[in-house]
Every structure is written in structure tokens, then in C-alpha cells.
Amino acid sequence: MLGAANARKTLLAGFTAIRDVGSAGYGDVALRDGINAGEIPGPRIFASGPALGITGGHCDENNLAPEYRFSAEGVADGPDAVRAMIRRNVKFGVNHIKFCGTGGVFSKGTDPGAPQYSQEEVNVLIAEAHDHKRRVAVHAHGAEGIKRAIRAGVDTVEHASYIDDEALRMARAAGTFVNMDIYNGDYTEAEGKKNGVPEESMRKNRETTDIQRENFAKAVRMGIKLPFASDSGVYPTATTPGSSPSWSATA
Numbered sequence: 001m002l003g004a005a006n007a008r009k010t011l012l013a014g015f016t017a018i019r020d021v022g023s024a025g026y027g028d029v030a031l032r033d034g035i036n037a038g039e040i041p042g043p044r045i046f047a048s049g050p051a052l053g054i055t056g057g058h059c060d061e062n063n064l065a066p067e068y069r070f071s072a073e074g075v076a077d078g079p080d081a082v083r084a085m086i087r088r089n090v091k092f093g094v095n096h097i098k099f100c101g102t103g104g105v106f107s108k109g110t111d112p113g114a115p116q117y118s119q120e121e122v123n124v125l126i127a128e129a130h131d132h133k134r135r136v137a138v139h140a141h142g143a144e145g146i147k148r149a150i151r152a153g154v155d156t157v158e159h160a161s162y163i164d165d166e167a168l169r170m171a172r173a174a175g176t177f178v179n180m181d182i183y184n185g186d187y188t189e190a191e192g193k194k195n196g197v198p199e200e201s202m203r204k205n206r207e208t209t210d211i212q213r214e215n216f217a218k219a220v221r222m223g224i225k226l227p228f229a230s231d232s233g234v235y236p237t238a239t240t241p242g243s244s245p246s247w248s249a250t251a
Contacts, residue, residue, distance in 0.1 A: 003031045007042025009238035017044040021098040021137050021158060022051035022059070024073050029093045048098040048137070049089045050074035052082065052125065057116040058104035058139060074099075079124040082117075086128045096155075097129040101138040102145035105188075105204040106197070106234070112208055113142035113162050119151070126152040137179075141208060143167050150176050158229070161212035163219070172224055179229030180216045185209030187235035 010018060020028035032045035050073040053059025061072045076085040086097055101117055103110030110116075117125070126149070129136045135155040140146045143164040146157055150170045156177040157163075163171075163178070171178050188197060188205045197205075219226055232238075 003027055004034070004040050004042070006237040007031060007035060007040065007045070010232075011041055011043050013238040015043050015238075017046070019046045019048070019096070019137070021048050021139070022074075023048065024050055026050070026092050026094075032095075033093075046095040047093070048096050049092060049094040050085075051139070052076050052085050052097070052099035054100075054116045056109070057100055058102065058107040058110050059100040060107075062108040062110075079121055082121055082125045083128045086125065086132065086134075090132045090134065094134065096135045096137060097125070098137045098139065098158075099125055101140040101149050102142040104139060104141065105208060106201050108198070108200065111142075112159075112204055115142060115145040115148060117145075117148070119148050122148045122152045122154075126154055146171075150174055156227075159208075159212070159231075160215065160219075161208040163215050165218070168215075168219060168222055168224060171219075172222055175225065177225045177227055178219055179227055180212055180219065181229040181231035181234075182209075182213050182216050184231045184234040185212065191235070 026049045028045060028047035029049060032047045034040045035042040035045060051059045052074045055071065055075055055077050056062060059072055060075050061070055064070045074085060076082045089097060101115060103112045103114050103116060105112055126136050137156040137158055138149040138154050139158045140149055141159050141161040143162050146160060146163055146167045147170060149157060154176060156179055158179050160178050160180050185205055192202050
């Protein structure tokens with residue numbers, strides 16, 4: 001229901017096509033199909049289903065006690081498990097594949113700059129997705145995780161906070177899209193504590209915000225492909241800087 005409401009908000013804000021980059025339970029696939037069938041208003045959605053990630057990584061769930069034995073839906077370790085997860089996502093109708101190639105800001109115990117997935121795993125992941133005619137997006141803040149993905153032929157890099165000059169040159173040479181969501185750092189700094197964001201994530205947000213903007217300026221000067229990127233979900237859907245949303249959300 002929240003997805004349906006946010007789809008309408010997004011359309012009314014002027015967006016007629018969007019990518020979702022990680023949705024448990026294939027909720028984005030269902031929402032896409034409902035919009036395509038004319039049952040609810042919303043933009044065209046390119047759905048990814050559950051994002052792939054390593055055990056304990058940014059795309060896992062690390063907040064529950066060990067006795068729950070819980071892993072996020074997209075967790076896949078090793079080349080064979082990665083292949084199987086991509087095939088499962090394709091089976092259930094995704095338009096593209098998303099994986100977490102580094103740690104993140106909003107995950108417990110992960111380092112945004114540290115790579116996740118070996119080069120071998122990334123090579124297999126992207127080759128398998130491309131075999132199924134699916135493009136691949138990688139969540140990657142750190143330079144090494146970005147480089148591993150670009151070497152393997154990734155289509156888009158999300159966040160890219162710590163991207164270095166070598167990775168920028170690689171992205172330009174490969175024609176890789178780099179999506180640098182430079183607003184949500186401000187929102188998290190201003191509203192995160194009130195919204196219950198843990199101090200660990202507040203610290204990581206502060207560490208990534210300014211350097212991401214510096215690297216964004218470099219990317220602009222170098223002519224890197226830079227689409228509109230929001231990371232909406234970290235802040236309320238279809239709001240703009242300076243607005244006062246009536247509800248808040250963190251991711």
C-alpha cells in the first residue's frame with residue numbers, strides 16, 4: 001500500500017520512469033505490474049527484486065540476534081549461489097539486477113569503503129545477468145568495489161562516494177553510468193537522529209557526504225555519465241530540499 005501511494009506521489013512530482021534498486025518480496029515487480037495493467041497510477045518502473053549481497057554485508061540484515069538465524073532474501077555467497085539468485089530473480093520477472101559491492105551507510109557493522117564480493121564473484125554475477133539480457137546496478141561507495149564492478153562490465157554504479165581518479169577514468173572509458181545521490185546526506189544529517197537513525201549510520205553519513213560531492217564535481221568535469229539519482233527511501237518520496245514532509249522514513 002505504501003508503494004502504491006509513493007508511486008502516485010512520484011508520478012505527480014513529474015517522474016514518468018524510475019528504477020527501483022532493491023525490493024524484498026518482489027514488491028517492486030508487483031507494483032510495476034499493477035501500474036502497467038492500469039490498476040493504479042504511477043510511473044513506468046524498472047524493477048530489480050531483492051538485491052544480492054554477501055552474508056553480513058550491506059544487503060543482509062544484521063540487526064537481529066543470532067538465534068533468529070535470519071538472512072536477507074538476496075544473500076548469496078560464492079559463484080554458484082550468485083548464479084542461482086540471479087536466475088531466481090529472472091524467474092520472478094525483474095527488469096535488472098542489483099547487488100551490493102561495498103558496505104553501506106545504513107547497514108550495521110559494514111564499512112562503506114570496503115569491498116564486498118570477490119572479483120571472481122562479481123565477474124560471474126554480471127556475466128550471468130547479461131546472459132539473461134538484464135543490466136546490472138552495483139551499490140558501491142568504495143573505490144575498489146567500484147573498480148571490480150567496472151572491470152566485470154557493470155552498467156551503473158550507485159553512490160560512488162569514495163570513487164578515485166582511476167575509477168572515474170575507468171567509468172568514462174567503459175561508458176558506465178555513475179549515480180551520485182548528493183542530497184540525501186543533508187536530509188540524514190538534519191532529520192536522521194529524530195527518525196531514529198543509529199549513531200553508527202549518522203557517523204558514516206557525515207564521512208561520505210562531503211567527499212561524495214567533491215567526487216561528483218570531478219565526475220562532471222570529466223564528462224562521466226551522471227543520471228538523476230535520488231536514493232529515495234532514505235528520505236521521504238517525492239519531496240524536495242527545503243520542503244516539510246508530513247512523514248519520514250529511513251532505509
